[in-house]
Amino acid sequence: MKKWNEFDYDIQRVISNQSIAPGSYILKFKKITPFLAGQVVALGISRDIEPRYYSIASGENDELISILYSERVEGQLTPMLSMLKPGDNLMVSKPFGTYTQVKPSPIFIAAGTGIAPFISMLMSNKAKGATLIHGARYTDYFYYSDYLENTLGNRYIRCCSRCEQGSLFVGRVTDFVKQWNDLDPERPYYLCGSAEMVVETRDILISRGVPVSNINSEIYF
Amino acid sequence: MVPLYGKTLEELKSIVLEEGLPAFSAKQITEWLYKHNAESIDAMTNLSKKAREQLSAKYTVGLVKPEKVTESADGTKKYLFPVLANRYVEAAYIPDKDRATLCVSSQSGCKMGCLFCMTAKQGFQGNLTAGEILNQLRSIPEFEKVTNIVYMGMGEPFDNLDNVLKSIQIMTSDWGMGWSSKRITVSTIGLIPAMKQFIESTSCHLAISLHTPFDDERKTLMPIQNVHPIVDVIAELKKYRFTDHRRVSFEYIMFDGLNDTPRHVKALVKLLNGLTCRINLIRFHPIPGSPLRTSPDERIIQFRDSLTSKGIFTTIRASRGQDIQAACGLLSTKALQEKGRQQ
Numbered sequence: 001m002k003k004w005n006e007f008d009y010d011i012q013r014v015i016s017n018q019s020i021a022p023g024s025y026i027l028k029f030k031k032i033t034p035f036l037a038g039q040v041v042a043l044g045i046s047r048d049i050e051p052r053y054y055s056i057a058s059g060e061n062d063e064l065i066s067i068l069y070s071e072r073v074e075g076q077l078t079p080m081l082s083m084l085k086p087g088d089n090l091m092v093s094k095p096f097g098t099y100t101q102v103k104p105s106p107i108f109i110a111a112g113t114g115i116a117p118f119i120s121m122l123m124s125n126k127a128k129g130a131t132l133i134h135g136a137r138y139t140d141y142f143y144y145s146d147y148l149e150n151t152l153g154n155r156y157i158r159c160c161s162r163c164e165q166g167s168l169f170v171g172r173v174t175d176f177v178k179q180w181n182d183l184d185p186e187r188p189y190y191l192c193g194s195a196e197m198v199v200e201t202r203d204i205l206i207s208r209g210v211p212v213s214n215i216n217s218e219i220y221f
Numbered sequence: 222m223v224p225l226y227g228k229t230l231e232e233l234k235s236i237v238l239e240e241g242l243p244a245f246s247a248k249q250i251t252e253w254l255y256k257h258n259a260e261s262i263d264a265m266t267n268l269s270k271k272a273r274e275q276l277s278a279k280y281t282v283g284l285v286k287p288e289k290v291t292e293s294a295d296g297t298k299k300y301l302f303p304v305l306a307n308r309y310v311e312a313a314y315i316p317d318k319d320r321a322t323l324c325v326s327s328q329s330g331c332k333m334g335c336l337f338c339m340t341a342k343q344g345f346q347g348n349l350t351a352g353e354i355l356n357q358l359r360s361i362p363e364f365e366k367v368t369n370i371v372y373m374g375m376g377e378p379f380d381n382l383d384n385v386l387k388s389i390q391i392m393t394s395d396w397g398m399g400w401s402s403k404r405i406t407v408s409t410i411g412l413i414p415a416m417k418q419f420i421e422s423t424s425c426h427l428a429i430s431l432h433t434p435f436d437d438e439r440k441t442l443m444p445i446q447n448v449h450p451i452v453d454v455i456a457e458l459k460k461y462r463f464t465d466h467r468r469v470s471f472e473y474i475m476f477d478g479l480n481d482t483p484r485h486v487k488a489l490v491k492l493l494n495g496l497t498c499r500i501n502l503i504r505f506h507p508i509p510g511s512p513l514r515t516s517p518d519e520r521i522i523q524f525r526d527s528l529t530s531k532g533i534f535t536t537i538r539a540s541r542g543q544d545i546q547a548a549c550g551l552l553s554t555k556a557l558q559e560k561g562r563q564q
Binding site for chain 2 (some may be wrong): 005006007038040042051053096097098099194195196198199202203206207211212213215216217218219220221
């Protein structure tokens with residue numbers, strides 16, 4: 001274990017770094033420390049660039065750790081992450097974070113790559129009776145949709161803000177939650193995504209009678 | 222034009238080197254910027270005329286006046302500063318007898334999403350540069366009267382650590398403003414790696430947004446609890462030595478029926494045991510659509526007395542500038558941001 005920007009880290013070899021949609025990737029490397037679904041790791045590729053936190057997007061029993069990320073053109077790290085090839089080195093912290101306790105019949109609400117912790121929870125069988133509401137701009141960005149259709153069936157709701165009318169809800173996650181007839185204030189809600197999406201969704205849930213104690217959020221920063 | 226205000230001595234050395242000016246010009250420029258308060262390159266009269274002309278072709282001092290000031294009945298003033306394109310930040314000037322505190326912003330908007338904060342409702346627009354942070358101090362008419370600075374305005378300072386540290390370096394260096402670090406307090410929700418860097422690289426005071434000692438409650442109030450739990454934050458703080466010279470304090474907003482019970486007092490005492498610190502109790506200033514309410518005054522006083530009797534120095538922070546939305550947790554430039562987007 002070495003020290004890097006206050007993190008204990010290991011050097012890992014990249015196993016794969018696959019583009020799954022324009023600008024979106026799944027990066028895989030070997031799991032050497034056990035983790036809990038919902039935890040994050042700090043990733044980096046050199047000591048000069050600030051580490052960033054990423055939710056793990058694989059099951060607790062998988063041999064590999066998957067990280068779902070979007071390339072931010074103006075970012076320091078993701079343009080370099082996107083160039084990694086199998087065999088390249090990666091700096092990886094120990095898993096940390098406590099977004100890990102899921103109550104029964106949860107409602108997951110995510111935007112973009114915010115789906116990662118929920119994928120991990122579902123793949124780890126820690127989300128019995130879950131409903132997932134996922135928001136994206138285009139259909140390409142409904143990551144893991146085959147798996148989610150098979151696993152959740154009609155409890156997998158996609159909100160596509162730039163799609164034509166069709167089988168998916170057209171609009172943002174927040175538009176959907178505002179008018180969702182099946183919203184049950186008694187169920188636990190788990191939110192993950194950008195600050196703007198999380199705060200706005202949380203406000204809507206509160207205005208629709210969900211007690212704040214039933215809302216747990218993780219924000220990407 | 223590149224602003225010089227907010228550049229460190231090192232950065233200015235690079236600039237003068239690049240321009241082919243004598244190395245000592247960098248020190249001269251810092252003195253004009255941070256000691257003599259020059260507002261233009263032309264005013265830097267100990268630089269040669271040629272050097273001033275050369276610098277003026279690419280650079281400007283870059284001070285930006287506030288666009289608006291709102292004054293509270295209690296004397297607090299809220300200043301509105303334009304930063305990046307169609308983005309604004311607010312700073313609050315809080316005079317009090319022989320002290321005058323300036324509360325500065327470090328980001329336009331915020332990514333942290335705290336349930337009780339108005340800034341959270343506007344999302345995140347961008348980090349401020351060190352110059353934009355310092356400009357909030359330098360460009361208000363009361364600049365000379367400010368005795369203390371608190372980084373408690375819009376944004377999470379440790380999510381913009383480099384620029385915050387740079388602004389502190391300029392304020393506290395001999396070549397800069399020459400302030401004592403005791404006049405500066407930086408507040409954080411507890412981003413541990415950045416907090417450690419701050420503690421080790423400055424001597425400024427530190428304030429931590431605590432608000433409840435219980436994990437599940439804090440998760441409801443502050444999503445960061447999922448990433449950096451408060452127990453880990455406190456464990457980290459216990460590795461350092463804090464005294465009256467270098468204080469750590471805890472901000473604790475009082476929410477009616479949520480975090481103001483004897484059970485909370487007991488848990489706080491246990492959590493903070495072994496750490497020399499103080500607690501500031503803050504009345505909650507209601508924000509639209511929030512289910513939270515402030516605790517009644519008598520309960521806040523009772524809470525303070527209970528903590529004090531257990532040996533934790535506890536104060537109740539006076540609410541200032543509430544009538545102009547300048548009080549704790551009320552700063553927001555969302556309406557302006559949206560107006561800018563529509564134009």
